[in-house]
Amino acid sequence: MTTVKRVPHCSHWGAYTLLVEDGRITGVEPFASDPAPSPIIQSVRYWADPARRVAEPMVRETWLRTRGPSARSAHDRFVPVSFDDAFRLIAEEIDRVRTKHGNASIFAGSYGWTSCGRFHHAPSQLKRMLNLAGGYTGHVDTYSVAAGPVILRHVLGGDGSAWGEATSLDSIAEHAETLLVFGALSPRTAQNEAGGIARHMLEDHLRRLRARGARIVLISPVRDDVPDWVDAEWWPIRPNTDTALMLALAGEIVVSGRHDRAFLGRCCSGSDVFLAYLEGARDGQVKDAAWAEAITGIEAPRIRELAGRIVASRTFSTVSWSLQRADHGEQPYWAALGLAAVAGQIGLPGGGVGYGYGSLGGVGAAVAVARSPSLPQGRKPNPDFIPVARIADLLLHPGEPFTYAGATRHYPDTRLVYWAGGNPFHHHQDLNRLRRAWARPETVIVQDPMWTATARRADIVLPASTSIERNDIAGNRRCDHLVAMQQAIAPVGQARSDYDIFRGIADALGVEAAFSEGRDEMDWIRHLYENTREDARRRHQHLLPDFDTFWREGAVPVPVRGSHTYLEDFRANPAARPLRTESGRIVLGSRTLAELGLDDCPAHPAWIEPAEWLGAERAQGGARLHLLSSQPSGKLHSQLDDAPLSQATKRGGREQARLHAEDASRLGIADGQTVRLWNERGQCLATATVVDTVRPGVVVLPTGSWYDPEDDTDGALDRSGNPNVLTLDKGSSRFGQGCAAHTCLVAIEPYEPAG
Numbered sequence: 001m002t003t004v005k006r007v008p009h010c011s012h013w014g015a016y017t018l019l020v021e022d023g024r025i026t027g028v029e030p031f032a033s034d035p036a037p038s039p040i041i042q043s044v045r046y047w048a049d050p051a052r053r054v055a056e057p058m059v060r061e062t063w064l065r066t067r068g069p070s071a072r073s074a075h076d077r078f079v080p081v082s083f084d085d086a087f088r089l090i091a092e093e094i095d096r097v098r099t100k101h102g103n104a105s106i107f108a109g110s111y112g113w114t115s116c117g118r119f120h121h122a123p124s125q126l127k128r129m130l131n132l133a134g135g136y137t138g139h140v141d142t143y144s145v146a147a148g149p150v151i152l153r154h155v156l157g158g159d160g161s162a163w164g165e166a167t168s169l170d171s172i173a174e175h176a177e178t179l180l181v182f183g184a185l186s187p188r189t190a191q192n193e194a195g196g197i198a199r200h201m202l203e204d205h206l207r208r209l210r211a212r213g214a215r216i217v218l219i220s221p222v223r224d225d226v227p228d229w230v231d232a233e234w235w236p237i238r239p240n241t242d243t244a245l246m247l248a249l250a251g252e253i254v255v256s257g258r259h260d261r262a263f264l265g266r267c268c269s270g271s272d273v274f275l276a277y278l279e280g281a282r283d284g285q286v287k288d289a290a291w292a293e294a295i296t297g298i299e300a301p302r303i304r305e306l307a308g309r310i311v312a313s314r315t316f317s318t319v320s321w322s323l324q325r326a327d328h329g330e331q332p333y334w335a336a337l338g339l340a341a342v343a344g345q346i347g348l349p350g351g352g353v354g355y356g357y358g359s360l361g362g363v364g365a366a367v368a369v370a371r372s373p374s375l376p377q378g379r380k381p382n383p384d385f386i387p388v389a390r391i392a393d394l395l396l397h398p399g400e401p402f403t404y405a406g407a408t409r410h411y412p413d414t415r416l417v418y419w420a421g422g423n424p425f426h427h428h429q430d431l432n433r434l435r436r437a438w439a440r441p442e443t444v445i446v447q448d449p450m451w452t453a454t455a456r457r458a459d460i461v462l463p464a465s466t467s468i469e470r471n472d473i474a475g476n477r478r479c480d481h482l483v484a485m486q487q488a489i490a491p492v493g494q495a496r497s498d499y500d501i502f503r504g505i506a507d508a509l510g511v512e513a514a515f516s517e518g519r520d521e522m523d524w525i526r527h528l529y530e531n532t533r534e535d536a537r538r539r540h541q542h543l544l545p546d547f548d549t550f551w552r553e554g555a556v557p558v559p560v561r562g563s564h565t566y567l568e569d570f571r572a573n574p575a576a577r578p579l580r581t582e583s584g585r586i587v588l589g590s591r592t593l594a595e596l597g598l599d600d601c602p603a604h605p606a607w608i609e610p611a612e613w614l615g616a617e618r619a620q621g622g623a624r625l626h627l628l629s630s631q632p633s634g635k636l637h638s639q640l641d642d643a644p645l646s647q648a649t650k651r652g653g654r655e656q657a658r659l660h661a662e663d664a665s666r667l668g669i670a671d672g673q674t675v676r677l678w679n680e681r682g683q684c685l686a687t688a689t690v691v692d693t694v695r696p697g698v699v700v701l702p703t704g705s706w707y708d709p710e711d712d713t714d715g716a717l718d719r720s721g722n723p724n725v726l727t728l729d730k731g732s733s734r735f736g737q738g739c740a741a742h743t744c745l746v747a748i749e750p751y752e753p754a755g
Helices: 039-048 061-066 083-100 122-132 147-155 169-175 202-211 242-255 261-267 271-278 289-296 300-312 330-343 391-396 431-438 498-509 512-516 521-540 547-553 568-572 591-596 614-619 644-648 661-667
Strands: 005-011 014-021 024-030 058-060 078-080 138-140 178-182 215-219 233-235 315-319 352-355 385-387 401-404 407-410 416-420 443-448 460-463 472-474 481-485 555-557 625-628 656-660 674-679 682-691 698-700 745-750
Touching: 005 039, 005 481, 014 039, 024 039, 039 644, 058 061, 061 078, 083 416, 083 443, 083 460, 083 498, 122 416, 122 498, 122 512, 147 330, 169 202, 178 300, 242 271, 242 289, 242 300, 242 330, 261 271, 261 330, 261 568, 289 300, 300 315, 300 330, 315 330, 330 352, 385 391, 385 401, 391 431, 472 521, 481 547, 498 512, 498 521, 521 547, 547 555, 656 661, 661 682, 661 745
Parallel strands: 138 385, 178 215, 178 315, 215 233, 315 352, 416 443, 443 460, 625 698, 656 682
Antiparallel strands: 005 014, 014 024, 058 078, 058 460, 401 407, 472 481, 481 555, 625 745, 656 698, 674 682, 674 745
């Protein structure tokens, strides 16, 4: 009789129990306390499918001969090697590069969501090893959110309000009378969380808000960016113009004399500069509803009415991460802060502004206050870094300067790229440009469970296990539980855990003792848990069970802080609770930015035309559409793209390009037809889906399809529907340098294959 083994585990989509029979996963049960479990947890069993797995260490045949820069075609031949030989080759390359060129010439890219486990966290493992070997060039910020946090650090003294430390959703649900949703507030994106999540609570909070009769206004080009049952008012704004609407709302409040002068004077600096801009003191343009209508496509009377509502009711603005992934992406975050400051409700329950709600499942949740488990990376010996989305610039322009947060730095001369647990040929912009840049380093190492597009363009490929093939622990500041991630099945092929791989390389480099500290996998997991347990006891008098009990039970709650109002203490006494800004207060007019004189990030929140947008396209009589590359519903990024749930979101094996019936009719496109999307950067195929939930002039193509160009020529047709062959690879500004993927115009037409 077969015995079913129940194995507790956790991934980015939630906690669950794996049912295992004869070494095979036969079922997945959601965490019992999760009110809205993600369906993606049912896909994790497909990690065990060997079809796309890297079975053994592999080396590109041409690299073995030439050891130098290469076009790195996805069609090149690889030859198998032993792990010992792979470790030796990698150690030799690290030694060669650090000795001849310096450690700054090693780029530890390693950005991605390979595992929510806090121990086998591939980027942390890689950086711990390289710090013991002299250092590396790393990155700051994330593709998801970069421009926003950079400006928030400057104007609020920290970026916690973008990472889940702003007003909690339970407080908003209890106190807000008007909720302005700029971008999205969707369970589709909230099903994910970087370090794992035990309970998905967004829908519960939205139901409470709706039951209280709050007015909810969705300001987005896409109507289903909040659930239908919320019955939100839909304001179908033109993409990349939210800043203009925020400024106009603030301007209308000011012109009516209803702005909170006391709050601006007591809690803000530079408000005179901001108010002068709203009044058109320098450019002669009053930032009012009529001005914003021409930019945003939102009618002026609606803007005026909403401005009155904001100050007449307790109003909270949520601003999704998506808004700042655009040209001048700093501005909507700063303008939303300016609007909230003008209304004077920052620091009041249910009032003010926060960022990223719904962008991850834990943003707005009760915040875990005890130390979260994490693998120490050690001290980084060298200071070199780049803004995360500037990879192609790094590789194409060694030695050239770049600016970031007011400082000027230089791109190192990259000779070695080591990428563990990520897939830049999924998430980076302008993939044709990245492909050209990828040919520049002498060696590229990729460590991943799957033959991703990035792995196929590496020189050395190491097979890492997935989380279901090893033990780990999940938990983070935005999760109210620690979850045991117990090994469910044996590793596929020759796959090894990230820890075992880096331990082997560390041994070849002569630093294994410092890297491992004499601990094996379970020793480390126990150690990380006990650190959290001791911190919870010492600082919060919260008693967590001993490790053996935790491991047996599979999950334990941690101490959290709920019903939180952001900046409440600051509002009560700004002098006693100063912010870490140039003035100690909220910055609406920046002395620092005034001195920098950046035309793409001025000294106050401002509307600046994006490099590509529908306003300019319309003025020029063009027919292109604005492309929004949203998160998919059936997978996270490119993970589990070939699992049935992800495949069910496609049509004809390709991603769906959603567009309005008006545009489809004008362009001669039928529902279900294969279409080609293109611009000067690239081209891809997709399946057209004609809807009424996308505003005219916009096409929505989700990310996550595996990059599949017809050949290796520049601009080759991607057959899968990857929007990043089309997106713009530029920094949001010279201050923030964030990803600008949502600033993108494309042409679209029915596709008929040649011949």
